[in-house]
Amino acid sequence: MNVGYACLTVGVSGTKQRTCIMKNATPDVLSTLIRANLEALDHILDYNITNGLKLFRVSSNIIPFGSHPVNALKWWEDFHAQLEGLGHKALSNGLRLSMHPGQYTVLNSPDAGVVRQAVADLRYHTQFLDAMGLGKEHKIVLHIGGTYGDKKAAMKRFTEQYHQLNEDIRQRLVIENDDRHYSISEVLAIGLAEGIPVVFDNLHNRVNPDKGGHRNYTEMEWIAACAQTWHAEDGRPKIHYSQQDPSKRPGSHSATLDAGAFAAFCQDLGDCRVDIMVEVKDKNLSAVKCANAIATPDIRRLEREWSRYKYLVLEHSQRIYLAIRQLLKDKGVYPVIEFYRLIDKALMTPTNPANAVNAAQHVWGYFKDTTDEQTRRRFEKSLDQVSRGESTISLKRLLQKLTVVQQQPYLLDSLYFSELL
Numbered sequence: 001m002n003v004g005y006a007c008l009t010v011g012v013s014g015t016k017q018r019t020c021i022m023k024n025a026t027p028d029v030l031s032t033l034i035r036a037n038l039e040a041l042d043h044i045l046d047y048n049i050t051n052g053l054k055l056f057r058v059s060s061n062i063i064p065f066g067s068h069p070v071n072a073l074k075w076w077e078d079f080h081a082q083l084e085g086l087g088h089k090a091l092s093n094g095l096r097l098s099m100h101p102g103q104y105t106v107l108n109s110p111d112a113g114v115v116r117q118a119v120a121d122l123r124y125h126t127q128f129l130d131a132m133g134l135g136k137e138h139k140i141v142l143h144i145g146g147t148y149g150d151k152k153a154a155m156k157r158f159t160e161q162y163h164q165l166n167e168d169i170r171q172r173l174v175i176e177n178d179d180r181h182y183s184i185s186e187v188l189a190i191g192l193a194e195g196i197p198v199v200f201d202n203l204h205n206r207v208n209p210d211k212g213g214h215r216n217y218t219e220m221e222w223i224a225a226c227a228q229t230w231h232a233e234d235g236r237p238k239i240h241y242s243q244q245d246p247s248k249r250p251g252s253h254s255a256t257l258d259a260g261a262f263a264a265f266c267q268d269l270g271d272c273r274v275d276i277m278v279e280v281k282d283k284n285l286s287a288v289k290c291a292n293a294i295a296t297p298d299i300r301r302l303e304r305e306w307s308r309y310k311y312l313v314l315e316h317s318q319r320i321y322l323a324i325r326q327l328l329k330d331k332g333v334y335p336v337i338e339f340y341r342l343i344d345k346a347l348m349t350p351t352n353p354a355n356a357v358n359a360a361q362h363v364w365g366y367f368k369d370t371t372d373e374q375t376r377r378r379f380e381k382s383l384d385q386v387s388r389g390e391s392t393i394s395l396k397r398l399l400q401k402l403t404v405v406q407q408q409p410y411l412l413d414s415l416y417f418s419e420l421l
Helices: 027-050 080-092 112-131 151-164 184-194 202-207 219-227 259-269 284-293 299-316 318-327 336-347 353-364 373-387 393-406 415-420
Strands: 003-006 055-057 096-098 140-143 173-176 198-201 238-241 275-278
Touching (some): 112 140, 112 151, 184 219, 202 219, 259 336, 284 299, 284 336
Parallel strands (some): 238 275
């Protein structure tokens, strides 16, 4: 069972995507942005390979204004070598990429202009995946669209527009239930009738459940039904998994995922083999958490994770920091659920000056014997400011700079610096 995440990679340097406003979108600016974004994608793929994350949703903005006339670059030619290299890296490491056009890509709109733009956007997404040399199992996920006061007519428009798409687009397109208009039973009906693979979204289904004859279906029954719409050339069936943020409106993704709930969900899947795209605010951090929750037990997975989290946890709670250290002492067990429960609890605990100072002093320990007097004075001044309740940003910037200059391997990937990236 493969796990992945969408678009952004949290706490990993060199992975930030860039864009610009339309008035600045000159050929030179666009070319610079595209090159930088493809380099960022390269770093993301490396991170995913290292962490065993086999799925990744590429941001639609990787080519700024990719479907807009303002971008007249033949980017698929100008960046052919880079795109081909990225595709080769993905394929040779068993990665599966996807894209998900945004809310304005609406095939079933009664407005012909909106439909034309939607088709152009789907053409761009298809061209990007094609330029990477990726097979048809690398999909483009789309919602059905709006209802416009007549759902049956809107569904009919979708199928009509779908059949007018070029075959290369149709071969990549998959459809998903949403949290407002189209329930999983309605999307599944379209998928079965038109031969389109269907992606089941668990949170959307909870917010917008089936109101027809299948309202008593369990999530697992819906997943099994959707899996039947996928064929060998489409790759393994995909689902979207998320958890509700209890403090926000229904359908809002949680800040992080509960590892225990995810593991239980996967247990319920039984023999149903699916790829799982997690949708969550902390992106890759929860994806790694979920992958570890269902992985073959190996304490080294948690030790690697702890090396990234430890100083961030210490900044929030020394008590939990010590509890996790104790938890990991027994190398014969794999306490993955408790490990992440403690991390989640720590990160929900507000920081205070004493803990912030303590964590910074631990990090400073890597440099205190190798820095000059001026740097030492800067550190002490920043530390004093933090002890008086001021922001930690200046202090962390100094420590991060030292980490990069001295190439401290234990700190380069530390989430202690995540707010700076």
